[in-house]
Amino acid sequence: MNRVGFIDYFLDEWHANHYPLWIEQASGGTMKVTCAYGEINAPNGRDNAAWCRDMGIELLPTIEAVIESSEYLIVLSPDHPEFHEELALLPLQSGKPTYVDKTFARDRETASKMFEWAAKHNTPLYSSSALRFAPEYKEVRGKAIDTLCSQGPGKYANYGVHQIEPIVSLMGPRAKRVMSIGTILTPALLIDFPDGRQATLHHIQNSPFLITLQFEGGHSARITAEADFFAAFIDNLEQFFRTGISTVDPEETIAVITLIEYGLKAMQTPYEWIELPGSISI
Incomplete structure (x- = not known):
């Protein structure tokens, strides 16, 4: 059995509560979350010790201890990406396949720095929204799209990634302005791509993706993401751990973070184009 270690801001959160069972099931029992570290206790939930007792997972006192005790690493904190750089610093030096949960980084500069750090230390690194793997999107992947209109639920701060990730994966990472x-x-954004192609996204509460x-x-x-995209994501994650190879290009991940960051800037000056910086190759 290959051991997976969790590194989180606090452990009692939705992703940490569900990933252990899904990973074990997807891997046929060959991978299991066995240990975890939480920087703080959940503000409105079980403390880390109680979470670990309930989940049958060993609570370790440091990130270093989780790295030492694991073959594969998951940096969680899905709703607090501002802590990802700090939480991932040691994992990205470990050489062990590391997944960093959505949203990957707080801004483009940090995202680039994290990929560069991983490359320097030969650490396989991967991040994505689960929506990238919605089974319904397979039928249109690779087709020439002129216009894409997206809508979905939630707040832009932590759910914008779930619309922007599919936009980038289907239309490419080279958006020009927002x-x-x-x-x-x-909240809504208009994204301009080369050759006049465009995408829009709208946050409409209680909307499907x-x-x-x-x-x-x-x-x-017209496509609604109705199938189990988390199952498809976990299958991809298990494949990444087995091979050490990500199916998501770092350029696309950085493009996603760039659009999230510059989308927030655009919201400060509505109906004005905000030019996007050029792509980065890692």
Whole structure:
């Protein structure tokens, strides 16, 4: 059995509560979350010791101890990406396959720094929103898309990634500029790609994750992510741990973080284009 270690800001959160069983099931029992570290106790939940007792996972006192006790590493803190650089610093020096949960980093500069640090230490690194792996998106992946209109639930701060990740994975990482076209209640962005291609995203509460696409050939499609995209994501994660090879290009991950960061800037000056910096190759 290969051991997986959790490193989190606090352990009693939705992803940490569900990933252990899913990883064990997806791997046929060959991978298991066996240890965990939490920097603080959950503000509104079980403390780390209680969480570990309930989950049958060993609580370790330091990140170093988790690295030492594991073959594979997961840096969680899905709703507090501002701590990812700190929590991932030692894992990215370990040489062990490391997954950093969404949202990967607080900004483009930090995202680039983390990939560079991992490359320097030969640490396989990977991050993605689970929505990238929605089974319904497979049928349109690789097709020439002229326009993509996306909508989904949640707040932009922690759910924007779930719309931007599919946009980048389907339309590419080379967006040129972004404009805020939404309201305070319903944040929305217009993203401009080369050759006049465009994407929009809207946060509409209680909406499903839905995309409508106009293809360059003239036909269109409307797709709702209804299948179990978390199962597809966990399968991909298990593959990454086994091979040490990510199916997600770092350039795309950095593009996702860039759009999230510059989308926030655009919201300060609605209906004005904000130019995006050029792509980065790692």
